[in-house]
Amino acid sequence: MRANRLVLGVSAVLAVVPVLFLVSLSLRGVDDIQHGGWLPARVRWDNWPSAFDTVPLARMLTNSWLIALGATVLTALIATPTAYFTARAGRSGQRLYSVLLAAYCAPPVVAVLPLYFLLKSVGLTNSVVGLALVNGLANVPVAVWLLDGFVRRVPKDLEEAAWVDGATTTGAMVRIVLPLVVPGLVAASLVCFFLAYNEFLFAVSFSQSPASQALTVGLSLFQGDRTVQFGQQAAASLVAIVPVYVLAVAAQRLLIGGLSQGAVK
Template identity: 45%
Template sequence: MRLGARHVWLALATAPIIGLFALPILYLVTVSFKTRDDVLSGHFWPTVPILANWPGAFEAADIARFILNSVTVSVLAALLTIALALPSSYAVLRLKIGGKWLADVTLSSYMAPPIVALIPLFLLLKATGLLNTRAGLILVYGFANVPVAFWLLTPFLRRMPIEIEQAAAMDGAGPFRTLLQIVAPIIAPGIVATLLIVTVLSYNEFLFASAFTFSDATRTLPVGISLFQGDRLVNFGQMAAASLAGIAPVYLIALFLQRYLVSGLAHGGVK
């Protein structure tokens, strides 16, 4: 009975938290089945549900291409971020390269508002011919999220016993080989968790994508959804439908990889 009562109290305590996260998604679902007048009425549930917003959203804008662009850019940018952040964090933490100040500078660079870097990055991409290209966005996101990945990977490296690396060094393994063959497999849950987080950050980014892309061939989903807002009227129903279609890939990735995400963030690299 005590165990049953504990489960009841746990369910009652977590229900408001679950509702807090589920309510916006549920409201987005209801809006996708409302007419424009029904949305403006303020009712939570649609008075007369309609399906026209879903095909209308894909007819009004190339949502499928926007989703493909977002997935491609965010995944490749996340891989680039990990490729840069993993050896960097290992070099700073284990090899003591740069001292403590380098880690502080790396983290502090993420504190500046992104708008500060907008004009320099625009001119840099224009000069290199990468403006209005997915490759340009991949490079921008890949480098911009390095401080986040550095901050997330550092605790996993700290929890790893240094004796393992010392044993590898005694066997003749250099730092790079030790990182790839010894350290990376041990902290794999942390790497996967970091990869997922920076992927979501890139997938949801709007400022750089709106400034550096000008055509449907390169626009990402956040920019594509903003196209539903006209000068006078906003088609909320189609925007809600496009938003739900756009967040589906992120939810599916999180659903299938949640085990790695939870175990990585909760337990670190060493159990």
């Protein structure tokens, strides 16, 4: 018991210390930061309003949430029937499962140019909708990988009984399988939300307009040619991570419980 508490305590400290250090950086000037140390020699509150003046943080934060939410909904809509197919379709399902995981293992940079021209052809560059679409499709393999185990845990006898009663394959999936995999769907959706929220490569490649840029791009704008506004960047980073931290803490039981259920055979 004591060993478990010690491990949890160390883990908590390791998780909290970087955030506290960000708080310290957000209250320090550039010279103070470059001189090192953990605490500010003189507290500077002006980094916070200056961060909002340097880049449109509020707009970018809103964009990040809209992109992540839209991407998560799209991922869930595609991944749920796909995971059902990979779990129930025998060899065909296994082939699709392998193809999805293999595609996800490829470096995302190889898809930037093709995706850019595809989005440009339909007028979705510099668009929150375009970024949500790209992120939603990119996270489908992750969601399928997480949901496949949940679907396999649902007894086929339940579906067969529904078929005997006249239900179609789609009807059995929606009425029988889907309610039983809700914990896994919630956990997979949370994971995909965090992935879409933190994504940078697509965000910086497909959007050059501040009106549609994500907050991950905004954080990179504090780096100038000769100096980096570390204090402002730290303040902006806290603006970015605090809402997600709150969501993660509020949904931790759903996330951990869902992933744990999927891991049990």
